[in-house]
Amino acid sequence: MKLFKWCFGLLALLITCGPVCAQQEPVKIGVMNDQSSIYADLSGLGGVEAARMAVEDFGGSVLGQPIQLVSADHQNKADVAANLANRWYDAEHVDVIVDVPNSAAALAVQAIANQKKKLVLISTGATSDLTGPKCSAYGAQWTYDTYSLAAGTARALIQEKALKWYFITADYAFGHALQADTTKFITAAGGEVVGSSLAPFPTQDFSSFLLSAAGSSADVVALANAGGDTINSIKQAREFNLFQKGKRLAALLMFISDVHSLGLNTAQGTVLTTGFYWDLNDATRAWSKRFFERRHAMPTMTQAGVYSAVTHYLKAVQAAGTKDPLAVMKKMQDTPVNDFFAKDGKLRPDGRMVHDMYLVQVKTPEESKYPWDYYKVLRTIPADDAFRPLKEGGCPLIAN
């Protein structure tokens, strides 16, 4: 009987201690990305490694507890991503999900984060809707978005009098968003979209779409796709002699991993907009060399973005003294982002992390002097020019 009373008392103590004990649970970061299919090289295990580096550089612990890092492969499927997010937030006590490539998956995960009142820091997911109509007080988009890609590349080409555009678009959320954002710039400048092809996602053979593009009156053939799709499109565009017909190719989203795969012979001359380049300055070079030692490849902008986002998050948790999502988010917004990735970057209330972007061109094989020497920076696009103004996004959180 005495034993029973003791056990009962202990149990009661544990139950009441529960909420208090929960506060002492360590910070758990979940890196969710595509590790096995078309986007695996531009984020994938490299993104996980970047997060790991951020945790290690931060000291491995915050608020007196070791930081836990988990990762999973969402296989580029929105439903798998959604299930994973639910499980992570509910059963596995993950505090923040990071990366999330594939705009459809990113939208799904951000909606779940909003519902569960937990944080998500998106590095690779591109659609500007994440900080627009689908914005969330619990979500941040760190590295780039479809608007900034359009702002950089479209403006540059329009300035060179390329006013007739033909789109080859990946038929899902990302492709549509990118085409829509770019079209706004084209029509605002008096240009015209003369045609477009919707390619199933993913596609191996772009020959029919390229054929349609070649037959059109466009000055520019714009690729609103990414990863393996972009690689195949560019390879086949060269094969079908698209450039000889006086047309230019705009790869609206391209990563250094794509250039590495294509080789400079094929990729040379392509103009693109990027949020990061490993060879920009001493700070980027130092970090990237450390990354290279672990992954044997230079980091893409999204992998660098994961590092920056995780570091900024951990600093905010430390400064706020709590894991509470809204408190941490407020701290993240109040503190400027200053690291090798961004100088005076700012996290806005709509979730957009605003920082300088870069318009670059892929070097010719002769211009490249050492391995991974792929880009020449044409110009730096200042943060406020690069991203959509706060009031124009249609984010319900922003009072108009």
Added chain:
Amino acid sequence: MFGIPAQVLFGQLMLGVINGAFYATMSLGLALIFGVLNIINFTHGAQYMMGGFVAWMLLQYCGIGYWSALVLAPIIVGLSGLVIERLLLRHLYNLDHLYGLLLTFALSLVIEGLFREYYGVSGQPYEIPESLRGGFDLGFMFLPKYRAWVLLASIGICLITWLVVEWTRLGSYLRAATENPMLVRALGIRVPNLITMTYVGGVMLAAFAGVLAAPIYQVSSIMGSNIIPVVFAVVVIGGLGSIFGAVVTGFMVGLLEGVTKLVYPPATNMAVFAAMVVILLLRPQGLFGRRNY
């Protein structure tokens, strides 16, 4: 015609025929293997990928170019097929189809996983050989020389295979072994060797298609899984076990995709499978298949 300019139509049909050539070569290998071994070779996609990768490796590490790779890569991948057949598949011939499918599916996962581990998914650069660069301006489209070569090579290899199977003594042994292996063995013909040779032959066809694909598609660990669903659909539509059916259906599917891309591009990936469903409902043994399967 149908509201589509003739130029565009012919251009797309041309491309459809070229793609169909790829499908034909791949499904020929699959049909051959199923016809003789009764094994559904899911590893076919991985072997296609290995063909492309071996071609890249030959260039990268040995400086061996495209033309030699066309011969060497199928031989090397064929040897790996030999190992698979002797060590693993041999034990499954008397069992249900399902075991063969499970084994080859598992093998494909392992092989693709290994390549992905070492090489990632973005792919390796492999350029079109010097002599095949450029193209012909046909008026209604620009036809790259390389694509024309793919068409010719595929038709050529399908013809050679058909000739061997239909017109040579070896081919007659093969066809006999499909119908009645016991009797063939009783007549003194080494059936196990015949079977191994057939498997290796099918694998070599996949690898050959892989080398053809290397300069125009990505040489990456996922290139096989991209193409294999369509190839399976082609074999099923053509009729399991019918070699002629596989080749003809390959071209037809290529044309179907070409037309779909013109009329309603978002349905491109789906068109083949929709056709498969319809044809199987009307004719379960496939277009050219035999009824007693």
